[in-house]
Amino acid sequence: MDLANITFGQILTxxxxxxxxxGCAKVKMIDEKMNKKLSNFLLMLVNPLVIFMSYQRDFERxxxxxxxxxxxxxxxLFSISLAIAHLRFPDRKGLSRAVERYSAVxxxxxxxxxxxxxxxxxxxxxxxxxxxxxxxxLLMWTHGVAVMxxxxxxxxxxxxxxxxxxxxxxxxxxxxxxxxxxxxxxARPIEMIGSMNTPLAMIVAGVSISKANFGKIVRxxxxxxxxxxxxxxxxxxxxxVFSFLNVPVTIAGTLxxxxxCPVAANAILFAYRYERDHLYASELFVASTLLSMxxxxxxxLLI
Numbered sequence: 158m159d160l161a162n163i164t165f166g167q168i169l170t171x172x173x174x175x176x177x178x179x180g181c182a183k184v185k186m187i188d189e190k191m192n193k194k195l196s197n198f199l200l201m202l203v204n205p206l207v208i209f210m211s212y213q214r215d216f217e218r219x220x221x222x223x224x225x226x227x228x229x230x231x232x233x234l235f236s237i238s239l240a241i242a243h244l245r246f247p248d249r250k251g252l253s254r255a256v257e258r259y260s261a262v263x264x265x266x267x268x269x270x271x272x273x274x275x276x277x278x279x280x281x282x283x284x285x286x287x288x289x290x291x292x293x294x295l296l297m298w299t300h301g302v303a304v305m306x307x308x309x310x311x312x313x314x315x316x317x318x319x320x321x322x323x324x325x326x327x328x329x330x331x332x333x334x335x336x337x338x339x340x341x342x343x344a345r346p347i348e349m350i351g352s353m354n355t356p357l358a359m360i361v362a363g364v365s366i367s368k369a370n371f372g373k374i375v376r377x378x379x380x381x382x383x384x385x386x387x388x389x390x391x392x393x394x395x396x397x398v399f400s401f402l403n404v405p406v407t408i409a410g411t412l413x414x415x416x417x418c419p420v421a422a423n424a425i426l427f428a429y430r431y432e433r434d435h436l437y438a439s440e441l442f443v444a445s446t447l448l449s450m451x452x453x454x455x456x457x458l459l460i
Contacts, residue, residue, distance in 0.1 A: 160277070160410065165454040167276035171269075171359045172450050178363020192364040196422070199357050204267055205325035207275065207351040208290070211283035212329030213344065216336055220284070224330075227288035227408050234416050235292055237398070238262045238391050239300070245386055253434045256424060257379070258304050260441045261386050263297055264418035266290060267322060269362070269446070272355035273418075273453070274411050282411045287326045289415045294323050297423060305431040362446060365422075369443040380444045383420075387445055388452045392417040396459050410460050417453050419445035 181187045187195070214220070242261035246254060264270070267290055274282040298320075332338070339347070374380055395416050399409050420441045428435035 160406075160460060161454055161458045163277050164273075164414075164457040167273055168450050168454055170276070171272065171355065174356050174359035175363035175366070178360035179367045180363075181360065182364040182367035187360070187364050189364075189368065192361055195357060195364075196361050199354070199361060200267070201321045203350060203354050203357060204271060205321040206347050207271055207283060207354050208287055208322055209325040209329040209332075210344070210347055210351055211280045211287065212326075212333040213338055214280070214284070214333065216333060220333075223285060223405065223408055224288055226404070227285045227412065228292065230402075230404065230408070230412055231289040231292040231415075233398070234289070234395050234412060235262070235296055237394055238416070241386060241391055241394070245382075253379075253437050255305050255307070255431075255433050256428055256438045256441065257383055259301055259427065260383055260420040260424045260438065260445075261391070263293060263301060263421040263423065264387070264416060265421045265442075265446070266293060266415040266418050268358055268418075268422050269449070270415045270418045272358050274414055276355065277414070278407050278411055281407055285408050285411045286415060287329075289412055290322055291326055294320055297421070301423075301427065302431075305427045305433055365439070366443050366446065369440065374440050374444050377440065380440055383441055384445050384448050387420060388417065388449055392452075392456050393459075396456065406460070410457070413456065413460055414453065417449065417456050419449040 178187070182192070239262055242258050246258045246261060266286065270286060270289075271283060274286050278285075295318075338344075392413060395413060399413065420438075422442060424438045425435055425442055427433070428438040
């Protein structure tokens with residue numbers, strides 16, 4: 158119950174900050190162009206620094222073993238998500254089906270997962286979350302692109318390997334293995350930048366939500382179906398699998414929170430890029446983000 162209370166408190170904090178972002182957009186303090194720049198700043202600098210600093214700890218064999226366990230489990234979890242998405246959203250012509258399949262598989266584990274896990278489990282949680290982010294990043298730029306553009310393009314694997322979050326993971330992991338620790342003079346400013354992660358992420362999310370047509374979202378039954386799959390069915394199946402495995406609470410909790418996060422923000426970016434229904438992707442992002450504020454604390458009760 159304590160874990161659920163901590164989760165609810167963190168969700169409430171994030172929601173309040175999101176409301177500030179919503180208000181900033183409504184009074185035109187932050188427009189869409191500025192919000193995209195803030196989003197890029199978050200994804201390309203702040204998130205990678207948070208990931209890197211999670212590896213700034215003394216090497217321990219148990220931590221290394223835990224990280225490998227998390228990678229294996231993350232791979233298993235994505236296999237479950239891929240199977241469910243394939244069954245519930247089979248191939249058919251239309252711009253919206255690709256968006257649905259992508260949204261069912263990929264959660265916003267970097268954008269919302271990092272601040273949530275950081276607030277609940279601290280840097281150790283982010284340390285294990287990098288396993289899920291690594292698997293997600295590789296799949297997103299291979300399978301995810303194939304879904305959105307309608308054909309496979311393995312050349313994009315190179316782009317996935319060069320993404321800032323994955324580079325931060327690799328460098329951080331090497332530092333962890335060989336025992337390289339930053340001096341305080343360098344670590345402190347990086348930690349200060351990383352501390353912007355939660356407020357900045359929620360402000361960006363709040364601005365994005367301010368652009369939504371809530372009347373249209375409420376009337377669209379397909380959105381409820383997708384949110385049910387993304388926020389309830391997949392997490393419950395993962396929790397069911399974990400109930401048969403002897404997984405440490407921090408690893409299990411981190412991965413369950415990651416898979417319980419709302420639709421990935423990249424769904425909107427990919428829909429724009431590959432000429433899919435980007436408005437529908439935005440509606441799924443908004444609806445799932447708001448509903449996740451209720452579903453995540455309830456799911457944590459089952460951990």
